[in-house]
Amino acid sequence: MTDDKLHFTSNFKESGFVFAPFNANEKAILFPIEKSECLTEEIKIENINANENTFLVDETSKENHINIVEKTIDKINKSELKKVVISRKELVKISDFDLLEIYKKLLHNYKNAFVYCWFHPKVGLWFGATPETLLNIKNDDFKTMSLAGTQVDEGQIKPIWKSKELEEQQLVTDFIEDQLKDISTNLKINKTETIKAGNLLHLRTKVEGKLSEKSDLKSLIRALHPTPAVCGLPRNLAKDFILENENYDRSFYTGFLGELNLDKKSSLFVNLRCMAIKNKTAAIYIGGGITKDSNAKNEWQETVSKSKTMKKVL
Numbered sequence: 001m002t003d004d005k006l007h008f009t010s011n012f013k014e015s016g017f018v019f020a021p022f023n024a025n026e027k028a029i030l031f032p033i034e035k036s037e038c039l040t041e042e043i044k045i046e047n048i049n050a051n052e053n054t055f056l057v058d059e060t061s062k063e064n065h066i067n068i069v070e071k072t073i074d075k076i077n078k079s080e081l082k083k084v085v086i087s088r089k090e091l092v093k094i095s096d097f098d099l100l101e102i103y104k105k106l107l108h109n110y111k112n113a114f115v116y117c118w119f120h121p122k123v124g125l126w127f128g129a130t131p132e133t134l135l136n137i138k139n140d141d142f143k144t145m146s147l148a149g150t151q152v153d154e155g156q157i158k159p160i161w162k163s164k165e166l167e168e169q170q171l172v173t174d175f176i177e178d179q180l181k182d183i184s185t186n187l188k189i190n191k192t193e194t195i196k197a198g199n200l201l202h203l204r205t206k207v208e209g210k211l212s213e214k215s216d217l218k219s220l221i222r223a224l225h226p227t228p229a230v231c232g233l234p235r236n237l238a239k240d241f242i243l244e245n246e247n248y249d250r251s252f253y254t255g256f257l258g259e260l261n262l263d264k265k266s267s268l269f270v271n272l273r274c275m276a277i278k279n280k281t282a283a284i285y286i287g288g289g290i291t292k293d294s295n296a297k298n299e300w301q302e303t304v305s306k307s308k309t310m311k312k313v314l
């Protein structure tokens with residue numbers, strides 16, 4: 001960027017790079033294309049040190065997370081809530097911080113993720129390696145996905161998914177279909193498949209369609225974000241529950257980021273497997289979907305597994 005001012009999107013008709021928070025009522029930051037300089041550089045990623053550090057479990061965070069997950073399961077059993085994504089933030093001290101080294105390690109380790117490093121002097125420094133596309137759109141043809149359900153990749157040839165994960169992911173697919181049916185045509189829901197994201201496996205269903213003439217990019221983004229992959233169902237109830245109970249600010253985690261209206265294309269990703277760096281401390285953000293069939297200890301373990309995506313490069 002050619003200045004350090006904060007710019008925001010107003011209607012998603014602007015061009016540039018967008019960085020949007022989880023809370024869709026808050027403004028999305030824009031690096032406007034007319035104030036940006038695009039440089040391309042090839043990054044060599046050989047000689048990557050593959051040492052894995054060990055990180056101690058913070059027992060207080062563990063207890064807090066288990067408590068809030070139990071409260072969420074209870075709420076789901078007693079209300080019309082079907083799913084809520086509960087997350088937490090874990091602080092990790094970094095001894096020798098090297099921006100380029102971290103970025104190279106992310107690229108090296110997560111070949112099929114959208115790997116990014118984002119900085120604004122008034123907001124801070126973020127890194128991520130996300131497996132989830134919010135939206136790819138060219139002219140009016142768009143692609144999105146339903147991504148949910150998690151298990152650790154132990155090299156299993158044909159992973160077996162329990163009904164909890166299958167149902168949880170189906171909720172996301174049904175939500176996406178429902179949200180898109182009035183603003184699109186030619187909607188196609190593909191077969192559900194297993195994908196690998198770092199040390200984890202997820203269930204993914206690709207969805208594609210054509211944006212209706214009477215609709216626009218803003219309504220498409222609003223229809224999708226936040227999906228129940230990162231928020232819950234019903235969306236507004238889940239969002240209120242998250243804002244009241246998570247006890248911390250998700251800020252840009254589970255928001256979205258990417259290129260907006262460049263050459264008639266937008267490529268937006270859900271901000272997952274990410275961290276914000278401040279004062280030699282990384283704040284790693286991790287969460288998971290809670291349904292009536294969740295087990296609080298397993299949900300804690302799932303966030304520990306997800307945190308390894310970022311810990312591996314620190």
Ligand SMILES: C=C(O[C@@H]1C=C(C(=O)O)C=C[C@H]1O)C(=O)O
Nearest residue numbers: 147148149150229286287288289
């Ligand atoms: C919320 C996160 O991931 C999301 C939740 C998942 C789940 O509950 O199984 C799986 C993939 C993502 O949609 C995260 O990584 O922090």
